[in-house]
Amino acid sequence: MAAATAEEGAAPGTDTVAVYLSRPSATPVTAYLTVIGSTTGKVGVAMRQVAFSPGVPRRHCRTVPVPVTGDTLAGTGPTTAYKIAVSDAAGAVLGGHDFAAVTVREDDGLTGTATPVPPVGAQGDACAEFRALSHPGRATVSDSTPAPGGTVSVRATGYRDGESVSLTLGPATLATGLADARGAVRLTATLPADQPYGTALLTALAPARATRPRRRSTSPGRTGVGGTDIRAPYRGVSRRLTRSAGQ
Numbered sequence: 001m002a003a004a005t006a007e008e009g010a011a012p013g014t015d016t017v018a019v020y021l022s023r024p025s026a027t028p029v030t031a032y033l034t035v036i037g038s039t040t041g042k043v044g045v046a047m048r049q050v051a052f053s054p055g056v057p058r059r060h061c062r063t064v065p066v067p068v069t070g071d072t073l074a075g076t077g078p079t080t081a082y083k084i085a086v087s088d089a090a091g092a093v094l095g096g097h098d099f100a101a102v103t104v105r106e107d108d109g110l111t112g113t114a115t116p117v118p119p120v121g122a123q124g125d126a127c128a129e130f131r132a133l134s135h136p137g138r139a140t141v142s143d144s145t146p147a148p149g150g151t152v153s154v155r156a157t158g159y160r161d162g163e164s165v166s167l168t169l170g171p172a173t174l175a176t177g178l179a180d181a182r183g184a185v186r187l188t189a190t191l192p193a194d195q196p197y198g199t200a201l202l203t204a205l206a207p208a209r210a211t212r213p214r215r216r217s218t219s220p221g222r223t224g225v226g227g228t229d230i231r232a233p234y235r236g237v238s239r240r241l242t243r244s245a246g247q
Contacts, residue, residue: 001033001086002130003100005120007107008042009070015043017084017102018126019050020061022095027054029091033064035102036083042104043068043082050086061127066102075106078117120206121160121179132158139204149193156204157184168203169195179206 006015019033029052037043044067053059066084081101086094105120123129142153154167159179167175167187174189187204 001084001097001100002126003103004066004084004123004126005103005105006068006123007120008075008104009068009107010072011070013068013070014065015068015102015104015123016063016065016126017100018061018130019064019086020127020130021052021092024060025052025054025092027091028052029054029089031086031089031092031094034085034087035066036085037067038082041069041082042080043102052091061130063126068104072108074109074111076110076112076114078106078110078114080104080106118164118166118176119162119178121163124160129160139202141202146191148191148195148197151188151190152202153186153188154202154204155184155186157182159183159185159206163206166205168205169200174202 002018002020004015004017017033019031021029031050033046033048033050035043035046037045039045046065046067048064050062050064052062081103084100084102086098105117107119110116138158139154139156142155143150146152156165159165160183161179161181163179163183165177165179165185165187166173167177167189169189169191172192174191175187177185177187179185185204
C-alpha cells in the first residue's frame with residue numbers, strides 16, 4: 001500500500017489510496033483496507049474489500065476510495081495524518097507496506113503560528129501516481145553551460161495540477177512555482193555568484209509529497225533533474241590572469 005497526500009477541500013468527498021501486489025498473481029487475491037480516521041476529523045472511518053484478478057499485469061494495483069470531510073475553516077496544524085492498514089489477505093502474504101498514512105493538507109489557512117506546507121495539488125489516479133514514482137518525469141534546462149551568477153530556466157513535468165515545485169541547487173532553494181493543469185512547471189532562477197565551476201545538479205522537487213529525482217544527468221535529465229555544467233564565460237581571460245599572478 002502506498003501513502004497518500006491530498007488537499008483538504010471545501011466539502012465532503014473522497015480521496016484514493018493505492019493498494020498493490022508486488023507482482024501479478026496467478027490466483028485471485030483479496031484483502032481489506034481499513035482507514036483509521038475519525039467521525040469528526042478530516043478523514044472518516046472506513047473498511048473496504050480489495051480484490052485482484054489473477055494474471056493481469058496492469059491490474060495488480062487498485063485505487064480504493066477514502067472518505068474525507070472538507071471545510072472552509074482555518075485549522076491549527078498544517079497537515080493531519082491518518083493511518084491506513086491492509087489486513088486479512090487471502091491468496092497472498094502481507095508485506096512490509098501493509099501500514100501507511102493519508103496526509104491531508106490544511107488549505108484554508110492556519111490560526112496559530114505553525115508554518116503552512118506547500119500545496120500538494122489535485123490528486124490524480126493513485127495507482128498511476130504510484131507507478132510514476134519509478135518512472136519519473138522529465139526536466140530540461142535552458143542553458144546547460146551558464147556562468148556563475150547567470151540565469152537559468154528549468155521546465156519540468158510529472159507533477160500534479162497545482163502542486164508546489166521547488167528548484168534547488170544543493171541545500172539552496174532558488175525558485176518555487178505551481179505546476180499547471182498538464183503537470184508542467186517552468187522555474188527561472190539566478191545562480192549564486194560564487195557557484196563553483198563544474199557540473200551542478202538542479203532539482204525540481206515537489207517537497208510536500210517528497211517527490212524526489214531518481215536519476216542524475218549532466219544533460220537535461222529525468223524527473224526534476226537537470227544537470228548543468230557551470231563554466232567560466234571567458235576561460236582565456238582566466239588563464240591569462242593566472243599567468244600574470246604567477247610572474
